[in-house]
Each structure stands twice: as structure tokens, then as C-alpha cells.
Amino acid sequence: MKIAVVASPVTPLRPAQQGGAQAFLCDLATGLAERGHDVRLHCAEGSDVAGVRLVMVPAPRDARAALVIPGGAPPPPAPGVAAALEAMFDAIAADRVDAVSQHAFDALAFTLARGLPVLHTLHLPPIVESVVRAAVQVEGARLATVSASCQATWRSAGVEVGELLPNGVGDEPVPAKPDHxxxxxxxxxxxxxxxxxxxxxxxxxxxxxxxxxxxxxxxxxxxxxxxxxxxxxxxxxxxxxxxxxxxxxxxxxxxxxxxxxxxxxxxxxxxxxxxxxxxxxxxxxxxxxxxxxxxxxxxxxxxxxxxxxxxxxxxxxxxxxxxxxxxxxxxxxxxxxxxxx
CATH class of the missing domain: 3.40.50.2000 (Glycogen Phosphorylase B;)
Structure with a gap:
């Protein structure tokens, strides 16, 4: 398959990641490519992910303001982030992909993906109202989340999530003697x-x-x-x-x-x-x-x-x-x- 994997443009993808969702989607994109799929990873400029083709957009200047802070205020409008997402989805539409694996926790991403063969993965609980309003408009078969617990929190917010796709981690033995x-x-x-x-x-x-x-x-x-x-x-x-x-x-x-x-x-x-x-x-x-x-x-x-x-x-x-x-x-x-x- 020809697959577009969409990361949030808020942070570049690097070997030292800020969060688990970013780490996993890098592993996912690489893993799909290793299985022979034609994968494009759409991400912010400055990303560094080995083994997969990167399609990068300029890093938005208002990216920090758009960070989702659990327990904090909803992120304010970020025109730069919106422009980056629009550029990503313009490139995906022109590329005529077979499937889109969409991981950006941004309401606009749900809107821009309409009409595409998309699967949205919700890596966070329903903590941003604009994302909840966007997700409720998507059929459940095109929504996934990463645990039964998270699936239940989305259901309590009125959003049926059809796919349960837990994250995974690479199996790399690292023998070491533990200290105290x-x-x-x-x-x-x-x-x-x-x-x-x-x-x-x-x-x-x-x-x-x-x-x-x-x-x-x-x-x-x-x-x-x-x-x-x-x-x-x-x-x-x-x-x-x-x-x-x-x-x-x-x-x-x-x-x-x-x-x-x-x-x-x-x-x-x-x-x-x-x-x-x-x-x-x-x-x-x-x-x-x-x-x-x-x-x-x-x-x-x-x-x-x-x-x-x-x-x-x-x-x-x-x-x-x-x-x-x-x-x-x-x-x-x-x-x-x-x-x-």
C-alpha cells in the first residue's frame, strides 16, 4: 500500500522524543516501510527518522502555543500550525495514497482529512473540546485509540472509537546489572x-x-x-x-x-x-x-x-x-x- 503517516507539525520527530506518541508513530512508519509499503511520513522540518521517506513542512512559529497541556487551558488558535496542516493534506491529496494514518491531535486535521481513506489515532483522552467536536463527526470505523481505558473515556464523551490499536515497543535486548x-x-x-x-x-x-x-x-x-x-x-x-x-x-x-x-x-x-x-x-x-x-x-x-x-x-x-x-x-x-x- 501507499501510506501517508501524519504527525503533528507542532514538534519535529527526533531520536530523543518529547512523548510516547511521537516515538511510536516513528516506529510505526518505519515498521510499515520495512514490510514493503510505500510510506511517506508527513512531519515538521527538522525531523530525523531513519528508514522512511520524510515529507516535511516548515516548523510553525506558533508551535509552542499549540501544545496540548493536560490539565491546562485549551490551546489558542495557531495560524502557523493550521497552515502547516493544510500543506500536509494538500500534499497527501495530490499523492493519491491508498491509506492515511493520521496522528495529529488537532481539530483541523479531522476536517482536512474528509474524503480521504483515513484512520485517525487518538493518542490522548478527550481533553480538548474542539477535537471532541471534530471526532464526533467521524464514523467510528475511522477512529482508533491506544487502550481500552482511553476508548472508554472517548465513549463517555459521546465518541465511538471503532479500532483499538495499542502501541508497541521494539524488542532490543540491553543486558545490564541494575543498581539501587x-x-x-x-x-x-x-x-x-x-x-x-x-x-x-x-x-x-x-x-x-x-x-x-x-x-x-x-x-x-x-x-x-x-x-x-x-x-x-x-x-x-x-x-x-x-x-x-x-x-x-x-x-x-x-x-x-x-x-x-x-x-x-x-x-x-x-x-x-x-x-x-x-x-x-x-x-x-x-x-x-x-x-x-x-x-x-x-x-x-x-x-x-x-x-x-x-x-x-x-x-x-x-x-x-x-x-x-x-x-x-x-x-x-x-x-x-x-x-x-
Whole structure:
């Protein structure tokens, strides 16, 4: 098939990603291309994705204003982002593709895709009203999301999402001896519960390393007592996960998937997380991690301690069985074939 994969023009796609959705769609585009499909990845200028043809538009000057901040105000109108999306869809329409895998969480993307053989993937819950209004106009068979939990939140908002397409992560063994340090990874933003993770790790007697970059400019958190690694490439992050005793996901919102948790397990690192959003779907409790009552730091500390006793080979085996990239690409391949009909 000739497939257009559409990324949000708000951020370039790079080896060190800001979010799990961006990381996954790079893997998806590359995976589809490796299977012989003619793939074009439409993205912002400055993107760097090996193994796939990139069709880039100039990076919008108002991109930062258009970032979706969970729990924050709706993003204001961004004419530059709108122009970038219009350029993307003009190129797709002229290219006469068989299917479009659309991942931009922007109401205009739904409008511009009308009449195309499109499958929209909703990587976020229904937290932006304009996107909800746009999605409700799309038939359910052309909407997908990444977890049963996220699918349920969209249904409660009046949007029927027909396709369930969980993300997947690559299976790349990274042998390493774990130390007595907990990892907090991902964007540095309030909904990630970094203060809770720090407190729980301290209660459990572990040092903490942080891998990630600031996302919400209004958010401040004291990281002075941690080892700060900044934004890492996927390969480097996997190595850090392999040598960390546990990865803590103290999420404070309805996490739609949890790529950090999936990546950690694939590296053999158990996950301690709040039982919220899609984490019960991503973590095999008692095998690859333990879940705690939401917002209960004491219970999260207990989950961390229990994770230290888990068999790391079993953690990785669980991830390989449930969370592999190959199965995720299989699902998309079939869903895009249906979208093309």
C-alpha cells in the first residue's frame, strides 16, 4: 500500500522524543516501510527518522502555543500550525495514497482529512473540546485509540472509537546489572506525578535519576536531589532502564497508554505505578510490576519495594509477549487495509 503517516507539525520527530506518541508513530512508519509499503511520513522540518521517506513542512512559529497541556487551558488558535496542516493534506491529496494514518491531535486535521481513506489515532483522552467536536463527526470505523481505558473515556464523551490499536515497543535486548536507583522518565509535566514519585522513592530508600525534558513551561519541580539525565535517545533510555532498579510511573491523570512503562519492561526493568488510566493494561501485576492506589504515596512506596524482588527475566518475557512492536504493526496494517476499502 501507499501510506501517508501524519504527525503533528507542532514538534519535529527526533531520536530523543518529547512523548510516547511521537516515538511510536516513528516506529510505526518505519515498521510499515520495512514490510514493503510505500510510506511517506508527513512531519515538521527538522525531523530525523531513519528508514522512511520524510515529507516535511516548515516548523510553525506558533508551535509552542499549540501544545496540548493536560490539565491546562485549551490551546489558542495557531495560524502557523493550521497552515502547516493544510500543506500536509494538500500534499497527501495530490499523492493519491491508498491509506492515511493520521496522528495529529488537532481539530483541523479531522476536517482536512474528509474524503480521504483515513484512520485517525487518538493518542490522548478527550481533553480538548474542539477535537471532541471534530471526532464526533467521524464514523467510528475511522477512529482508533491506544487502550481500552482511553476508548472508554472517548465513549463517555459521546465518541465511538471503532479500532483499538495499542502501541508497541521494539524488542532490543540491553543486558545490564541494575543498581539501587529508581528511574522517572518522560516529559517533565504535572500530570506525570514527579513529586509523588520522588517521595515514594525516598520512602523506599532509593536514589532517583530523571530522564526527560521540561514540557509545561509553567511547571516547576525541585529535582536538586536527583541525577538529571535530560532528554535521551531511545537507545540510551533503554540502557538507563536496564540498569535502574525500578521505573516509577506516578501518573496523576488518565494515562492513555504509558510508553515509558512499556519500554521499561522491555528492558527488564519492573514498573511501580498508580492504578490509573491504561497502566493496568500495560503492567502485568505481580510479574512485570506492581500497581498502587491512585495518589497514595505510601502504597506506591510499597509497590516499589515489591518490584525489587521481581525476576527481571520474567519482566522482559512478559513485555515481549504483550507489548512488542511487531504485533502493533500487524494491527495497524490490517486496520489501514480496512481504511483503504
Amino acid at each position: 536507583t529508581a528511574l522517572i522518565a518522560g516529559r517533565i509535566s504535572p500530570e506525570k506525578g514527579i513529586e509523588h514519585a520522588l517521595a515514594a522513592a525516598r520512602n523506599a530508600g532509593l536514589a532517583v535519576r530523571i530522564a526527560g525534558a521540561p514540557y509545561d513551561p509553567a511547571y516547576e519541580v525541585d529535582l536538586s536531589a536527583t541525577e538529571q539525565l535530560g532528554s535521551l535517545t531511545r537507545r540510551d533510555l533503554r540502557l538507563v532502564m536496564a540498569r535502574s532498579a525500578v521505573t516509577i510511573c506516578a501518573i496523576r491523570w488518565e494515562e492513555p497508554f504509558g510508553m515509558v512503562a512499556a519500554e521499561a519492561q522491555m528492558a527488564g526493568c519492573p514498573v511501580a505505578a498508580y492504578r490509573r488510566g491504561a497502566l493496568p493494561e500495560v503492567v502485568e501485576e505481580g510479574v512485570s510490576g506492581y500497581l498502587a492506589a491512585p495518589d497514595d504515596i505510601g502504597d506506591l512506596s510499597h509497590a516499589i519495594r515489591r518490584c525489587l524482588a521481581l525476576d527481571r527475566a520474567a519482566v522482559r518475557a512478559s513485555a515481549r509477549r504483550r507489548l512488542g512492536l511487531g504485533v502493533a504493526v500487524d494491527r495497524y496494517e490490517k486496520a489501514l487495509e480496512r481504511a483503504a476499502q
